[in-house]
Amino acid sequence: MPAAEVAAAKAAAVEPAKPGFTEHLVAAANQALDHILGLDPQVAVLDIALSLAIVAGAYGLLWGLRRLSDHWLDRVHVGGDQHEAARTQQAARFTWGLLRLAAGVGVLFLILGVWGVDARAWFSGRAGERLLRLALVIIIATALVEVSGFIIKRLVGGFARRSADPRRAAQLNTLGPILTGCAQTVLVVVGGLTILTELGLNLGPILASAGVLGIAVGFGAQTLVKDFLTGLFLIAEDVVSVGDNVEIGGSSGVVEAMTLRTIRLRDVNATLHIFPYSEAQVIHNRTKVFSAYLADIPISYDTDLDRALVVVRRVGDELRADPKFKKLVTRPFEVMGVDRLADNAVYIKARFITEPRVQWEVGREFNLRLKNAFDAEGILTPVKTTPVQAQPLEGHRPPTAEEPVQSPRRS
Numbered sequence: 001m002p003a004a005e006v007a008a009a010k011a012a013a014v015e016p017a018k019p020g021f022t023e024h025l026v027a028a029a030n031q032a033l034d035h036i037l038g039l040d041p042q043v044a045v046l047d048i049a050l051s052l053a054i055v056a057g058a059y060g061l062l063w064g065l066r067r068l069s070d071h072w073l074d075r076v077h078v079g080g081d082q083h084e085a086a087r088t089q090q091a092a093r094f095t096w097g098l099l100r101l102a103a104g105v106g107v108l109f110l111i112l113g114v115w116g117v118d119a120r121a122w123f124s125g126r127a128g129e130r131l132l133r134l135a136l137v138i139i140i141a142t143a144l145v146e147v148s149g150f151i152i153k154r155l156v157g158g159f160a161r162r163s164a165d166p167r168r169a170a171q172l173n174t175l176g177p178i179l180t181g182c183a184q185t186v187l188v189v190v191g192g193l194t195i196l197t198e199l200g201l202n203l204g205p206i207l208a209s210a211g212v213l214g215i216a217v218g219f220g221a222q223t224l225v226k227d228f229l230t231g232l233f234l235i236a237e238d239v240v241s242v243g244d245n246v247e248i249g250g251s252s253g254v255v256e257a258m259t260l261r262t263i264r265l266r267d268v269n270a271t272l273h274i275f276p277y278s279e280a281q282v283i284h285n286r287t288k289v290f291s292a293y294l295a296d297i298p299i300s301y302d303t304d305l306d307r308a309l310v311v312v313r314r315v316g317d318e319l320r321a322d323p324k325f326k327k328l329v330t331r332p333f334e335v336m337g338v339d340r341l342a343d344n345a346v347y348i349k350a351r352f353i354t355e356p357r358v359q360w361e362v363g364r365e366f367n368l369r370l371k372n373a374f375d376a377e378g379i380l381t382p383v384k385t386t387p388v389q390a391q392p393l394e395g396h397r398p399p400t401a402e403e404p405v406q407s408p409r410r411s
Helices: 003-014 021-037 041-076 082-114 119-123 125-162 166-198 203-220 222-236 305-321 359-377
Strands: 245-248 251-258 262-266 272-276 283-285 291-299 334-341 346-354
Touching (some): 041 082, 082 125, 125 166, 166 222, 291 305, 305 359
Antiparallel strands (some): 245 251, 245 283, 262 272, 291 346
């Protein structure tokens, strides 16, 4: 080996190792803390007052800008499109997040300057480059999370609005939040790992520990895995979508949201029912592809059933021919005939086949028209009565003045 290479190797061996990024930050923070603790009490009080004034001024400036921004957005969105307003609000929230971050960094630099700490020295050399890269990673990761959510919602919402099939639109609206959550989760994980790398941490042991921890959590959280996989199959097989009216575990309502783990129903009382997918083993979907309204019509035994059947069919056909309900009722009105003979009524069964989620609207209108038609035709519906048996009055006649009142016997 040449002598020059040997000398270079010896010099490298005796050269002290350069401090890492984290060590540089810790040393700078300790130096700044020692400087602050060594200040004169009067100077420290003055510095505290100036720091509070800087914080109050920055807060007041941000508050004023926020009020002006809200006022401008309210004027712009008066009578505008709701989707456009939602997108503008999302962009405004992202902008305000970046503005608050920049304001926080600026306030920190000003306060450090008041206390006599030169923060610019932190950005000198390799440590400054590392801090700058770290800030850029945080900003880019935050921007990607927001932009990915915006793009996915925009694309999925556009496809759903342009879809001619309502069922396909409902399925797309169901997939939108799930795709957004998956994409943002991946970006957050990648951004977090990148930040740890910039801080100088070795990711090899961390990833190995995370793998072992993930296996242990997988065995201990089998229910969560089952919920996730069941939800994927429910969505892939199009069993249920957002907007469907379903019954799960005795609770009925409209599907308000479907997350990675739960399905959420809102009933007519505005109560929100939340079910993990693993508990939604049996789902009764009333609004997939088409819906139906089944009418049980009670008729009195004293009524001519043939005339009642004619009236029921006429009312159903007139309702289907009405321009307001013509598009809602997809098939001819069905009168199934006499369904059963009960104690005090004869029940006629009829059915409407409708578009999804409108069967109750059609049924309420049919009941109103049928009641008016029965009244006009003199068709009777049964009235529930309670039989009362009369008792003889002689055994309960009150005693007269001549008759003594008998006292009850004592046993």
